[in-house]
Amino acid sequence: MSVEYEMWMGWAALGILVLLCLSAFFSGSETALTATSKARMLSLDRDRNRQAGRVLHLIEDKESLIGAILLGNNLVNILASTIAATVFLAMFGEAGVPIATLVMTALVLIFAEVMPKTYAISNPDRMALAVSLPIRIVVILFSPVVATVQAVVRGALRMLGADVSGPVLSAHEEIRGQIDLHHEEGGVVKVDRDMLGGVLDLRELTVDDVMVHRKSLIMLDIEDSPDTLVRNALSSPHTRLPLYRGDPENIVGVLHARDLARALHEAGGDAGRIDIEAIKREPWFIPETTELLDQLSAFREKREHFALVVDEYGALMGIITLEDIIEEIVGEIEDEHDIALEGVAVQPDGTVIVEGTVPIRDLNRALDWNLPDDEAVTVAGLVIHEAQTIPEAGQIFRFHGVQFEILERRRNQIQRLRLKREPEVKG
Template structure:
């Protein structure tokens, strides 16, 4: 007959293994749970989701409490098993107990619960949130003591134990790229989500239309010519300058002109041009895109002129320019399409020098740096430290750049291809 205490001990081991499985699965689920989904469920009134969010706010305390419980039950189960096997098999019982408990803990208390928790992290986390919360609260003093010892030991060795290394934006960007690699997010969606995150990192001079490409109207022209030019232009808003192109005195809106022309029965000479002009809005070139987007919304404007620190005109920025950083190129029936990127052969691209680096990266899924230059021509000039001649070839950032056309001091066209990977 098996002694009663052995049966009780075996039952205790099984119970402790169940507790070990509970702690292991809880650790995995609460670290793998989607905080975004839990936050949404909490907003929908889910009490269990609120408990999960409360637990994951202090991950160090959570992990410390779970590891404390897990090690406590595992060590206790192993000690009981050693006593039972010593009674049954003598000195060889220690080896038998070590082998059996290792297999039981590995399979049933570690791999099995963690596998299930990884497959169903949100459901598992919500199910264990209440008992884990109680356990964390009860053993908070012990966990705090352990945390203090751990932090003190790490500081002795010069380890940094402060907050997370990555910002929330970096984490979001990493998640987006990861889901794209796994096939969960298509390229267009990845570019749009990345564009939203980039609004804090870009300024208006990164997306503005350069002053040499701005279509402007001389206020000294006859009113009839001004009306004809403005209404035939593909642009809705046109800056009006007086004498010098830097002296912007107003902005003409095609709709305002058409409305004024209708009231004047089609006679442009009867229209007061100053009354039709809108006040120009100037913004500094260092304005962040997100701030400019909010300013557009507050002022209910779609158009602003960009100036540098000396007040000199640098270009113009529109609401459409900012939105294109998120959704890509926007073209309507009045736009003049300029082919900035054209495939010549497989893997070889003919690119306009004025094409923004960000547009090329987005179109070709490249990763050319855009910190020191905005356009492809600017990138080549920055890297080569010279204004290249036609026919010159450069290699940097894993790409081959051949200058195809140069107009005065401006790189007009270049041929770009990927360099062969080194063996």
């Protein structure tokens, strides 16, 4: 065997080794840059980390990033396989081709694919920062070829009728999906999941989704005697009470328990001396279509905690308080006057007795169910919407994986129901 042949074999082996290293670099970089935490990179970028800035720039255009990495990876893999085939042909003749195929497949699979990707999955942020500069250079060098490939691919996909317009999920949907995923994996407890989901829901809900309906309100007639008004106000569990004159639709003010207590003290405890007109506050009316997030901001700006909700014709629909909005985030806030999810009673047999006025969202949170609340706010409203009729007592309906049995109906209102979660059908 000549010296020249030995040198050629040595250089060939070295070339294959270098190309396998490059293949491992491209494979690990692809995994690291696609798995890295964008939130973590944003945090580092705010701290003026140049590597994090490059990573963010790269992952903003993932199509070009993946295209450049795949192009580089295929080039080095094909070149390494070609050199290996040449070497093994020289060593074993015609049998060298299958031998080279087997050897290179094993080497590429183990050292250029599985090993670097395993490390990248375990350390995505660290590796992404480390490879950001060389990958940035690769993307710039290969950009003309990648752009041509992208144009061909997109044209072919459009001819096949595929939609390549972009992502189908909004940022909120992606965040919600991540929260649900971590909850299923045990990384986020139910309370935290509900709170994070509640924050995301504020933009999607309007005040009529969470308000206290007018039929559940305690209102006072300002024409009543001061003694009667004070007695009724002090017996109420609420600190703010709407005042009307003659007709409950004619709201003229709001009576605050703190103002009443101050006036009662100044009057020496004599309720008859209190001038309700003088201590009442001006009512604040808002439309029922107001988004919860906007109403939360309005509460903060006006430093108010209470508003009356009206429809497009000015008719009173209910009230909304700051506590109602906060409860959409943190869950029910109970005090000594509250009942834990009033109107819901879990029975020993696992069924749930529910009043028709219970909000679907509150029921879902309490029982960890997933009943839809797009078309109805209350449980009774959901049954009527799904049944397309006002059911009679004793009727049973099944939808959304829950059995609804009507226990009591009064006039056209469903008063009470028995709910039973049906077992999931597998297969």
